[in-house]
Amino acid sequence: MTRRPPMGAADRGMTSTRQTVSTAPSAPAGQPAGIRAEGIDFRYGRVLALRGVDLVVPSGTITSLLGPNGAGKTTMLWIIATLRRPESGTVWIDGIEAGKSPTLVRRKMGFVGHRNGHFPNLSCTENLALFAGFHKVPTPAIAVEEAIARVGLSAQASKRASTLSHGSARRLAIARALLHSPSVLVFDEPYSGLDVSSASALDDLIGALASKGCTILMATHDVERAREISQHLVRLDQGRVAWSAAAQDVDRAMLLAGDGQAGSGSDGGQALSATTRIQRGSAAAAFGAPARSSSAIAKAIASSLRTRSPVHRRPLYPAAPVRLHLGSISKNAAGKAAAARDEPGPLLMPALALARKDLAVEWRARRTLPATVVFALIIIMLFGYAFPSGPEDMRDLAPGVMWVALIFGAMPGLARAVYADEETGALDSIRISPIDRGALFFGPWLSAWVMSVVTACLLIPALVALLQVDVSAIPSLISIAAFGLVGWAAAGVLTSAMAVSARARELLLPVILLPLVLPLILAAVTATAGVLGDPNAHVGTSLVLVGAYDVVFLVAGFLLMPFVLEA
C-alpha cells in the first residue's frame, strides 16, 4: 500500500498561538477529561432512538462506535457534539456539562458528520475562513492555509467546494474540524469516500491527535479498521449499548462475523472474549464510570480491563513526524472548570459573516433573486388579468397587489433560506460552532431582508408602470416595503427554520408563515394605500403597527430560533 505522507506533516510551521483551546477550563474534580455520557435517552417523534446509553471515552484515547444501521450511532454522536439535546441524561466534555455550557463545549469540539457540511458555492479557503472566524482562531489566514495543507488540499484551495471529488470534500470536512485545535473530535464515518492512501493518512492523523491528548470518538462500519486504530470499541444496537470492550480483547474474526450476532442479544458472547461479555449493557463499565447494574465482579473486571488497555498500546502513531501543536490539551484537568460558566459566543460578527456568505453565494449562483423577481411579476400580471378593470381601479388595487407580489414572490427563496444549508449539512457545521445562537437567526434574516429589498427595488418601478401609479411614489413605496419586509423576513426565517426538518416543508412553510404575517399585510397595505393617496387610510397608525410587528418578530426570532434549531 502506498502511503501518503501523514496529513500533519505540513503543520510544522504553526505558531504556539493556536493553543487557545487548551486554556479553556477543563475537567473539574470528579469529572475526568474526555467524553462521558450517562443515561442518554433520545426520541425521534415518538420513537425512542437511544435508551439509557452510557459512554466514556477517556482523554487521549480513540473509541469506535459500532453497530448496524439505525442502531443510534449517529444520534449519539450528534448528542455528544451538542447538535441534539437528549431527552434525559447528561454529557460531559472534558468535565464540562454540555447541556449547561454548550458554547464552552463547542470550543473544544471538532465534528465531522456523515455529510461534509460545507458551503458548496464557497471555495475551500472561504469555507474554512468562515469557521475560523466563528472559532476566533488567531491568525485565521495562516490557520486556514495550514489546515488545507494538512489534509493535502493546497492545490485545490481556491476551488469551489461543490467541484471537489467526494474524497477531497471529506478531507475538507476534516480540515474544518481540526481548524481550531479541538481537544475532542467526533467523527461520523470519517473514512467513507476516502481512497486507500487518504484513509491511511487519516489513520495517521487520528493516531497523532490521540497521542497529543486529543479524545476521539468515531462511528464506523469498518470494524477491521476500528479494531486496528481504537483502544476501545462500543457496539450499539437498537438504541442500547450491546457491549463495550477494549479493542484487543475483541476477537477479530468473531467481530467481523458477529457484528450481527454480538448485537442480537441472545448469544452475542460468542463474538467476544469472556471478559468482554460481562461489559454488556454499559460502555461505562469498561472505562471506569459507575456501572448502573454494578456488581463487585463487574467492577473487578472493569478494573482489569483498564489496566489491560493502555492508552497508546501500539507504536502506530509516532508523535515525532506530526506536530499538531495541541499543547496541553486535556492535560490541564485540574482547575477552574468546576466554576466554569457558559459564556455566550459572539453574535454580531458571525451574524454578519453568515449574511455576507448568503449574499456572496447568491451573487455567484444568482439562483434566488431572478426567480423571485420574475415570480412577483407573474403575480402582478395574474392580478391584472384576474381583475380586469380600469386604471382607477388598478390604482386602488396597487397596495394589495404590491404586498401580495412581494410576499408570495419571496416565499420560494425564503423556503431555501435555512434549507439550503440544511441539505448540505452546513447548518450542522454552523450549529457546532461556538457562536451565539442568535447569529443563526440574524444572519439569515439580514440576507433575506437584503434580498427582499432588492426585489422590491426591482419590482416596484414595474408595478408603478403596470398599475398606472404615480411615478413620484416610487421612493415612498420602496421605503415602506423595506420597513415592512424587516418583519416579513424575521417571521419568514423563523418559520423557514421550523419547516426545515418537516417532511413536506414546501407545504408547511406557507401554512405556518402566512397566518403569522396577516397582521403585517393588513397594516402594510393600509400604510401603502395612505402613501398612494387614500384619504381613509391611517398611515401613522399603520406604520406604528408595522414597526411593532418588525420588533416583535425580530425579538421572537432571536429568542425562539435556538429552540427550533437545537431540539
Next chain:
Amino acid sequence: MKWRKRSMRALGPLTLIAVAAAMIAAFLVSPREIVLGETVRILYLHAGAAWVAYAAYGITAIGALLFLGTRSRRWDQLAVAGAEVGLVLTTVTLVSGMIWARAAQGWWWQWSDRRLTLTLFLWLIYAAYMIARRNLDGSNRAAVSAVLALVGIPAMILNHFATLLFRGYHPDPVVSRPDAPAADASFLWALGLSSAAYILVFVWLVAERARLESRIDELAGLGVSDPP
C-alpha cells in the same frame, strides 16, 4: 393519586349531565328573543365555544412555554390536547357565528368584522399547529410546534390592532360590558349554563386527550406498535 383518578372518572358523567341540561335550557326553556327570534338559541352554542376556544389557546401556549422551559413531554401533551380541542371549538364558533349572522344580519361573512376575522385567524393558527405536528416526526416536533404556538400570541394581538384599522360590524358585547349585562336574566342563566357545560367539556376533552397522547408515547417507547 386516587382523588385524581376518581375526579377524572366523575368528570365524564358530570359533563354529559351539564351538556344535556344546557341543551334543554337553550332549546326548550329559554324564551324567544323579541328582535332575534329563535336565532338567539344559536348564541348559547356560539358564545361559550368562543370563550373556551380562547382559553384553549391559552392552555396550548402555557403548555408550549413550559415544554420549552422544562423539556418535559407532559407539557407537550397538554399543549396538543389544548390545540386539538381549541380547533374544534373555534370551528363551532365560526360556523355558528356565520349561521347566526346570516339569519340575523343577512350575510355570512364580513371582512371588516374584527371578531370574525380574529376567530378565523385563531382557527388558522390552530390548523397550522396541527399540520406542523403532522409533518414533523423528528426529535424537534414538540419544540417547533411549541414555538409556533408561542409566536401565534403576538401575531394574534397585532392582528387585533390591525383589524382596528377597519370599522367593525360585530355586535357590541352583551355580557362583558363596563356596566351591567344588557340582557334579561332568563337569557343570562341559559348562557351561564351553556358556558359551564362548555368548560366541563373542555376540561374533560383536554384531560382525556393529554392522557391519550401520553399512552401513545408509552406505546411507542415500548416499540409495540406503530403509533399514529
